[in-house]
Structure formats: C-alpha cells, structure tokens
Amino acid sequence: MxxxxxxxxxxxxxxxxxxxxxxxxxxxxSPEETIAALEVLKQDKDIKESLxxxxxxxxxxxxxxxxxxxxxxxxEFISVQRSIDIxxxxxxxxxxxxDDAILHLFQVASSLDSMVVGEPQILGQIKESYRTAVGNKxxxxxxxxxxxxxxxIAKKVRKETGIGDNAVSISxxxxxxxxxxxxxxxxxxxxxxxxxxxxELAVEHLISNRVKNxxxxxxxxxxxxxxxxxxxxQPVKFxxxxxxxxxxxxxxxxxxxxxxxMTEKQVKLAMKKRHHNTLFFIDIxxxxxxxxxxxxxxxxxxxxxxxxxxxxxxxxxxxxKETIKAQRFIEEAVVKFHNWLEGLAIVPTIKALNDKMSSxxxxxxxxxxxxxxxxxxxxxxxxxxxxxxxxxxxxHDPIRFLRNTGDHRDDSLYLNLSRQLFNLDIPEDD
Numbered sequence: 001m002x003x004x005x006x007x008x009x010x011x012x013x014x015x016x017x018x019x020x021x022x023x024x025x026x027x028x029x030s031p032e033e034t035i036a037a038l039e040v041l042k043q044d045k046d047i048k049e050s051l052x053x054x055x056x057x058x059x060x061x062x063x064x065x066x067x068x069x070x071x072x073x074x075x076e077f078i079s080v081q082r083s084i085d086i087x088x089x090x091x092x093x094x095x096x097x098x099d100d101a102i103l104h105l106f107q108v109a110s111s112l113d114s115m116v117v118g119e120p121q122i123l124g125q126i127k128e129s130y131r132t133a134v135g136n137k138x139x140x141x142x143x144x145x146x147x148x149x150x151x152x153i154a155k156k157v158r159k160e161t162g163i164g165d166n167a168v169s170i171s172x173x174x175x176x177x178x179x180x181x182x183x184x185x186x187x188x189x190x191x192x193x194x195x196x197x198x199x200e201l202a203v204e205h206l207i208s209n210r211v212k213n214x215x216x217x218x219x220x221x222x223x224x225x226x227x228x229x230x231x232x233x234q235p236v237k238f239x240x241x242x243x244x245x246x247x248x249x250x251x252x253x254x255x256x257x258x259x260x261x262m263t264e265k266q267v268k269l270a271m272k273k274r275h276h277n278t279l280f281f282i283d284i285x286x287x288x289x290x291x292x293x294x295x296x297x298x299x300x301x302x303x304x305x306x307x308x309x310x311x312x313x314x315x316x317x318x319x320x321k322e323t324i325k326a327q328r329f330i331e332e333a334v335v336k337f338h339n340w341l342e343g344l345a346i347v348p349t350i351k352a353l354n355d356k357m358s359s360x361x362x363x364x365x366x367x368x369x370x371x372x373x374x375x376x377x378x379x380x381x382x383x384x385x386x387x388x389x390x391x392x393x394x395x396h397d398p399i400r401f402l403r404n405t406g407d408h409r410d411d412s413l414y415l416n417l418s419r420q421l422f423n424l425d426i427p428e429d430d
Contacts, residue, residue, distance in 0.1 A: 006341045007142055011101040012074050012093055013053075013060030015113070019092035021056075026084050029054040031132065037081050038138040046070050049140040051133040051147070055125050057114070062105065064142050071095060102146065102337055106330045109154040111163065118163040118319055123154045146337065153333040160329070161322040173308040174282040175205040178250050181280055181301065189213040191248040193241060193262070194255035195223040198284050202252050203231045215248060217241045219255070245270035245279065252282045253289035264293040267300055284308065349415050350399050352424040357391040 014027055029037060034052045041050040041063065047070060050063040061074055075093065079086045096104045107113045111122050130147045133139040139147070157163060175185075182188055190211050192199045195218040206214060214233035217240065218224035224235040236244050245251070245267065255261055262281065271279065281302040283290040288304055295302045365384055369375070375383075402414060418424070 006098065006338075006345050008065050008069060009062070009098055009101045009142065009146065010065065010069055010071065010074075011060055011062045011096045011104055012071065012078075013058055014089065014092045014094070015058035015060075018094060019089070023089060023092060024056065024059065027054075027059040027078065027082055027089060028056070029059065029081070033081070034129070034132055035136055037077075038133060038136045040077070040081070042136065042138045044073075046073065049143045050138045051129060051143055053108075053126060053129040055122075058108075060108075062101065062143065062146075064140070069097070099334055099338055103330065103334050105146065105150050106153050106333055107327075109150040110157040110326055110330060111154070112157075112323060112326055112330070117323060120158070123151070123158075127151065145340070149333060149337055153330055156329055157326040161326045163319055163322040163326050172201075172205050173311045174202055174252055174284055174303075175209060177282065177303060177308070177311065178280060179209060181278070182249065185209040185211045185250075187212055188249040189215065189247060190250045190252065191215040191217060191236070191241070191244055192227070193217050193238075193251060193253035193289060194285070195220075195227040196254055196256075198254040199252065200227060200230075202254075202284075203227070203233070207231060213248075215244055217244065242266045242270060246273040249278065250280045250282065251290075252284065254284045255289050257285070257289055258287060260291045261289045262294070263291045264297065267291075267294045267297055271297060271300060282308070345415060346402050349418055349424065350402060353395055353399065353418065353422055356422055356424060357395050358388075361387050361391050 014024065016024070019027070029052055034054060037052055038050060041047050046066050046068070048064045048066045050061065053060045053062065059078075061078070063070070063074065075086060075090060078084075078089070094104075104113070109123055109126050111118050111120070114122050126147075130139065133143070178188075178190075179185055185206070186209070188211055190206055190213070192202065192214065195216055199216070203214060214228070214231060215236045216224045216228040216233050217236040217238050218227070219238045221235065221237055224238075227233070228235040241261070251262070253261060267279065276299050278299045278301070281290045281294060281300070283302060283304040286305060290302050290304070292302055292304070294300050365387060369380060372380075398418060402418060
C-alpha cells in the first residue's frame, strides 16, 4: 500500500552495528536528558508523538510527524541535544520509515537486533523508555498501540522460540553448565578467582540465578573488595583461596596467571575437609588457571574455555534456527499492524464522504424549497426524508467497498480514487 494516506512512522538511530562505542557514548541520553528532550519534541508542532530509546548499544528516536517527514529536523535536534556536530554522526545513522520502522522496532524488542541475539534485558529497557514517554505525554494513540504490539510480539518470540534458551557468551555458558550439574544454584556458594570483566559478567549471571553466596579472591585485594561490594559478595585474600574451598561448591577462575592457581594436590586436601561433596571448577582463563588433573579426583569436575566454546558454538547454531522462526512471527505482526493503520486511514475518508453528501442534501434542500412555498410541512418532510435516503443509498456501496479491505488489493488506490472522485478535503492531521 502506498504510504501517502497512512500516518507516517519514522525511526532514526545509531547502534553497535553503525557507530563505535566512542560515538554511541556521545549520542546517548541519560534518563533526565531523555525527559528534557521529549519535552522539546512535545513543543514542536510538526511532531505529533515521540519516544527516545537510549542504551549503551543504541540511541533511537521513534516519532510520528504532523506533516512531511521532519528527518532533517530530528537530526538537527540530536545535534543540539547532544552538542555534537551533524557531520560527526550523520553517516552512522539509519533511517527507517513506516513498515520498515515497525519491523525494526519489533526486531529490537524481540532481541533480534542485539549484540547478543536473544538477550533478555532489551525488552525491559524499551518498556522503561515507553513509560518515560507516557509519563511525559509525548506518546499518543499511534505510538501507544505500536509499543504494546512490540511488547506482545517480543513476548511471543520469547515464549514460542528458543531464541533465549541457550548461552552465547563464555561467562553465561559457564553458569548454564553449573546449572545443569547442580540443577538449583540458589543453595550453592561460588568463589571467583580474579576480578576482571569475565568475572563480573559471570557474577551478573549468578545473581540472576539467585546463587546463595559469592566469594571473590584476587591478587589485588582492593579489586576483590570492589567487585564483592558491587554484588553484595564477600572478598577473600588470594592466599586464602585453597582454605575457602571447604565453603564453596563452584569455582570460576579468570586470572591472568601464567601457572595454575589451583593444583591437584591442593584440591585433594580440600576434598577431605568437605567430605568429598561435589566441587565444580570452571576455568575461563587463557592460559589455564586450573590443573586439568583435578578431573581425576572423585566428585571434582573441571571445565575449561574449550569446553565452554563448544557449548557456545552449538548454541549459536541453534539460536540461528530459532531466529528464522522469530522473524516469521515479527513479519506477520508488521502486516497486522499495517492493516490496523489502513483501517485508521479509511475512517476519515468515510466520514468526509458522509459529511459531503449531508452538506449537498442540505444545500439543495434549502435552494429547492425556497420556490415551493405551496407545499405542506408534511410534504416537505417527506421529500426531505426521500432525498436523504437517496444520498445514503448512493454512498452505501462505495462505503461498504472501502471498509471491505483485503490482503490482495491496494487499498490506498481506492481511498485516493474515492477522495478524488468526490473531491473530498481531508486535513493531513486526520
């Protein structure tokens, strides 16, 4: 369907695929900046509705213009709001219109456009952006409907595909493996050896699995304290790591050491103290931190980064298959939303047609009865009813035809034709 009758939906943004992190940082809006920026857009008479979505991986502005497309205006708005010259970011922008904008939004909400496909955080972030827009009254009928459809399709993708089921990062795969071995991590204690980025990512996954207790051991004790404090854990001196084995069930190691930080001999002694209860080592360091001979000890299990990579690669393949299914759901949802928009476009045409016929009847009625003074009021009323009935019958079939939209016809062609045939004047704001 041609877009000249439908309300315009436009999305302008930059993400991890189009802009480096240094630029994304400059383009991002804090929650307070988002509220202030939405207020500016709300005062713009050429922007009917707007929403700003900003995370570390993307900044996007979704809006409904009152007239035209207002693309240059929005790019200038970004430049002013973020105090950055247009030439510095324009080439990193993507611009989606109408069905393409709807498709992109649904893909983002469903985590098909994320750096890690299937990650669950994105939907919560979009919902928060929408709540901000609603609270600021910058979102109206169209964006409200569109956003709720985005949430609905994201929920369907999550529920009916396996897109988020399998780990696609080393840290997440490590926790998934621990989950499989222990089935319930909520009663387990974990010790992290090392306090770097990999360890921090692992902690985030552990917390989401409601692990009972987290110990952090690091050569620089200050770093152990900082990471433990961040996640309400317990710092441990690196020299205490072997003694701490009696109190934990899982060890995740990601130090920068060149030799093993946990040896077969150390673990053998620790297993006696813990009555040979299961001890699970996940070694995500390169070179390896954990002596592979520990695997020979009863109830001690060691998995290294190669084991985890195999899990991740298998999961990426599986997630790719689920992505195809998710894309089908999304494209179907785009078609349904487009049909709803078409229904909106038909309403003002039908109203204008009814108004035009009523106006013609009224004008001709007054003109005619000025020269028919001899008729009784009863005759006048009867003729008026007949005239109105003729007008209603005349437009009954065209209106029924317009309402009977179909998947295999270009409805905008008939809407345009009807407007031209009856010379209907419909303001763009309708």
